[in-house]
Amino acid sequence: xxxxxxxxxxxxxxxxxxxxxxxxxxxxxxxxxxxxxxxxxxxxxxxxxxxxxxxxxxxxxxxxxxxxxxxxxxxxxxxxxxxxxxxxxxxxxxxxxxxxxxxxxxxxxxxxxxxxxxxxxxxxxxxxxxxxxxxxxxxxxxxxxxxxxxxxxxxxxxxxxx
Amino acid sequence: xxxxxxxxxxxxxxxxxxxxxxxxxxxxxxxxxxxxxxxxxxxxxxxxxxxxxxxxxxxxxxxxxxxxxxxxxxxxxxxxxxxxxxxxxxxxxxxxxxxxxxxxxxxxxxxxxxxxxxxxxxxxxxxxxxxxxxxxxxxxxxxxxxxxxxxxxxxxxxxxxx
DNA sequence: CTTAGTGCAAAACATTTGCATTTAT
DNA sequence: ATAAATGCAAATGTTTTGCACTAAG
Numbered sequence: 001x002x003x004x005x006x007x008x009x010x011x012x013x014x015x016x017x018x019x020x021x022x023x024x025x026x027x028x029x030x031x032x033x034x035x036x037x038x039x040x041x042x043x044x045x046x047x048x049x050x051x052x053x054x055x056x057x058x059x060x061x062x063x064x065x066x067x068x069x070x071x072x073x074x075x076x077x078x079x080x081x082x083x084x085x086x087x088x089x090x091x092x093x094x095x096x097x098x099x100x101x102x103x104x105x106x107x108x109x110x111x112x113x114x115x116x117x118x119x120x121x122x123x124x125x126x127x128x129x130x131x132x133x134x135x136x137x138x139x140x141x142x143x144x145x146x147x148x149x150x151x152x153x154x155x156x157x158x159x160x161x162x
Numbered sequence: 163x164x165x166x167x168x169x170x171x172x173x174x175x176x177x178x179x180x181x182x183x184x185x186x187x188x189x190x191x192x193x194x195x196x197x198x199x200x201x202x203x204x205x206x207x208x209x210x211x212x213x214x215x216x217x218x219x220x221x222x223x224x225x226x227x228x229x230x231x232x233x234x235x236x237x238x239x240x241x242x243x244x245x246x247x248x249x250x251x252x253x254x255x256x257x258x259x260x261x262x263x264x265x266x267x268x269x270x271x272x273x274x275x276x277x278x279x280x281x282x283x284x285x286x287x288x289x290x291x292x293x294x295x296x297x298x299x300x301x302x303x304x305x306x307x308x309x310x311x312x313x314x315x316x317x318x319x320x321x322x323x324x
Numbered sequence: 325c326t327t328a329g330t331g332c333a334a335a336a337c338a339t340t341t342g343c344a345t346t347t348a349t
Numbered sequence: 350a351t352a353a354a355t356g357c358a359a360a361t362g363t364t365t366t367g368c369a370c371t372a373a374g
Contacts, residue, residue: 018348018353039338054356059339061354075239080338093284102282111273112293120264121298122255130292131274136283180328180373201364216331221364223329242363 003070003087005031011068022046022053026061030071036082036092036101076101076130095135102135165232165249167193173230184208184215188223192233198244198254198263238263238292257297264297 008027029045043058065071073081093102113124170189191207205220227233235243255264275286
């Protein structure tokens with residue numbers, strides 16, 4: 001089940017698509033990233049080799065790859081969505097305080113998956129959404145009242161502090 | 163812990179804030195909604211009584227209320243964020259196909275919360291808990307198992323759960 | 325009076341779309 | 350040759366910000 005640049009391009013072709021420079025470069029970066037990346041970062045990395053690849057092209061290719069089931073994207077909360085290989089499916093814990101992203105294996109969420117399936121007939125795909133909270137580091141620097149009903153006062157934002 | 167319009171306005175004032183028409187109207191709508199609402203809907207409802215309240219004002223008030231811990235907001239994925247009273251904490255199941263939003267009681271999520279706390283020393287903040295997947299209707303089931311809170315408004319995106 | 329709050333318009337940000345052109349097949 | 354894919358620019362949708370002005374305390 002080794003995912004290679006060529007195997008992905010082959011899937012694209014099998015679907016009636018064509019192999020282009022932009023596609024080859026993007027798939028390469030997607031594999032190289034080996035984890036979550038934003039579309040913006042992918043644009044920059046692809047443009048490092050090929051400056052005239054348009055943002056919209058990247059989004060369109062990401063869309064195609066997602067339709068094929070090669071990648072998935074996740075909304076981490078505030079900023080842009082992140083993309084990664086579908087193979088490397090996992091949940092995301094995002095710290096509301098410092099913005100840290102922690103990947104968690106899906107089986108950790110297995111109990112909730114079956115509970116929700118039974119009670120709500122809802123088939124969870126956890127990888128698509130992030131779970132917010134407080135990471136160990138930020139827990140340590142604050143009061144240890146873990147049962148807090150007091151909402152965190154600061155929201156982690158990518159570029160600007162609120 | 164009955165949350166009333168006046169009690170919320172009082173919190174605002176205690177924080178050094180002022181009580182304005184826009185604030186009173188927005189808090190009223192927030193309480194009336196009794197569940198998740200988008201900023202856009204709140205804008206429209208407030209403007210029904212007071213047409214010249216600006217969108218930016220609504221966002222600023224929502225921000226203040228969130229800082230005070232009165233409300234929380236959740237990113238459901240593609241569309242806008244939804245807001246609700248912090249008191250009414252619950253998880254959200256979001257259908258990737260039709261966009262339906264189902265609220266789930268927190269105790270259903272208790273197992274993940276503790277599992278994640280043990281394995282990752284990460285304290286989940288349920289208020290930001292949104293889980294993607296496929297709802298019963300889109301699964302093809304006929305049993306109306308879940309209470310759908312948000313009508314599928316046709317904002318769907320093809321998505322392959324891995 | 326003082327300054328928090330507001331309205332308005334414009335910016336910022338992430339993503340999508342229209343369309344003429346290029347290019348893989 | 351033909352349709353898929355691209356580049357570019359402009360549009361979209363959501364939220365934020367700058368600034369002069371209004372009004373709550």
